[in-house]
Amino acid sequence: MASNKVYRDSMKVTPENLTCAYYKEAKEPDLLFPVFTRELYFSAFPAPIPDKRISDGNPIDHTSMFKIMAQMGSGKIGKHFTAMRKDFTKYSVTKPMKKDPKLVVAITEMTSRAVDYIDAVRVIEPFLHDKHGSLFLCHILMHFRNQVPFQVENYYFTCEYWHDGISLCSLLKENGPMSEETARFYLSELESAIEDVHERGKIFRCLCLCMLRTDLSGHLKVCPYTTCDQNMDCGKPCDPISKNCGDQFYASPEVVFGVDVQKAADWWSFGAIMYHLLVGQPPFSGCTLGELGKAITEEDPLFPPEMSPEAVDFLRNLLHKDPRRRAGWGAQGACTVKDHPFWHNINWISVPQRYLKPPLVPSDKKPMSEMLRPVKGNKTSTK
Helix, strand or coil, rough: CHHHHHHHHHHHCCCCCCCCCCCHHHHHCCCCCCCCCCCHHHHHHHCCCCCCCCCCEEEHHHCCCCCEEEEEEEEEEEEEEEEEECCCCCCCCCCEEECCCCCCCEHHHHEEECCCCCHHHHHHHHHHCCCCCCCCCCCEEEEEEEEECCCCCCCEEEECCCCCCCCCHHHHHCCCCCCHHHHHHHHHHHHHHHHHHHHHCCCCCCCCCHEEECCCCCCCCCCCCCCCCECCCCCCCCCCCCEEEEHHHHHHHHHHCCEEEEHHHHHHHHHHHHHHHHHCCCCCCCCHHHHHHHHHCCCCCCCCCCCCHHHHCCCCCCCEEEEHHCCCCCCCCCHHHHHCCCCCCCCCCCCCCCCCCCCCCEEECCCCCCCCCCCCCCCCCCC
C-alpha cells in the first residue's frame, strides 16, 4: 500500500512535470512583449492621482487606452499609426493637441502572421536605451502584445511622435538635393546614433531615409516608424506624394544575399542615405526587386561632377561591395568613418550633446511650403 501511495504522489500534477501550454506558471513571461494591461500602461504614463483600477492585472485591449487617429504609413514590419492617450492623467482627449511627445504617440502594429518574434525583437532593440543613450534615437515608451480572446495576437510598440517635425523625405521634396554643409549636419547626428547602437552590441540592419525626422528644435531623430507606404513590389524611389517607398533601396549586398549581417551593413545604409541627400535620388534603382538587387550587388553608383572629391571618396568607401573593405569595418568601427576628410569642419565632441546649430527649424505657424526657416547665424542652405 505504501508503494502505491508513493506512485500516486509521483503522478500528481505539479509545475515541474506539467507541459500544458495553457498553464500560466509553466511558461516563462515575455519581458519584451508582455500582455497589455492597465498596470503596464501606467508604468509608462504615470497617473498623478492613484487609481485602484490600475493594478488589476487583467489583459485589456490597447484601444481602450489609446485613440487611434490616422495611419502614417506601412512597411514590411507592419502599419504605423498616430494615437492619442485617453486615460485619467493630466491630459485629456477633449483638450487641444499639445507639443508633448507623450500625449500624441506613434503605435506600430506588427501582425504575428507576417512578422515572427525574432524580427519584432530586432526592430525594437536599437531603440531600447536608457537615459544615457543617444539623443538622436527615438525613445520607445511601451512594447507589448495584444492577447484578447478571439483576436490574432499581434506585437505593438509605442514611441515618441513629433507632429510638427519634418521628414527628410519631405525636405528633399520641398528643396531638392541638399548642399554638403546641410547634409553634413544631419549625417553627423546620424553617425552619432549609429555609433551608440553599435556600442550597445545592436545593429539596425536596414536603415532608410524615411526613418529620419527632425524634432521641434531641428535636430535629427531616427525613428522605428516611417511616414511612407513601403511597397515591396514597387521599384520606384521614395515619393512623399504617392507615398511609395521601400527600405530595399538602402539595403547592403549582404542583406540582399541574405547572409550574415554585421555592423558594416549599417554603414552601407549610411552611405546610401548620404548619396540620396546630396544627389536627390538613391544610388541604385530598378523597375523590380530583382533588378534592384542586381544593381546593388553588381553595379557602381554614378557621381555627379559637381560633387566634391572628399564626398566622392567617402561614398566609395561606404558603398564598397565587400563589407571587409568598407568604411566602419573592424574593431575601430566608427573611428574610421569620423576620420575621413569629409568631416573637416565637424567638432565630434559637440555632436552627441546637440551643440551644433541646425540649418533648418520647423515652424508650425506656416504652411508646408514655408515650413522651414533658417536659424540666425547659420549660413547653410539646402540649395
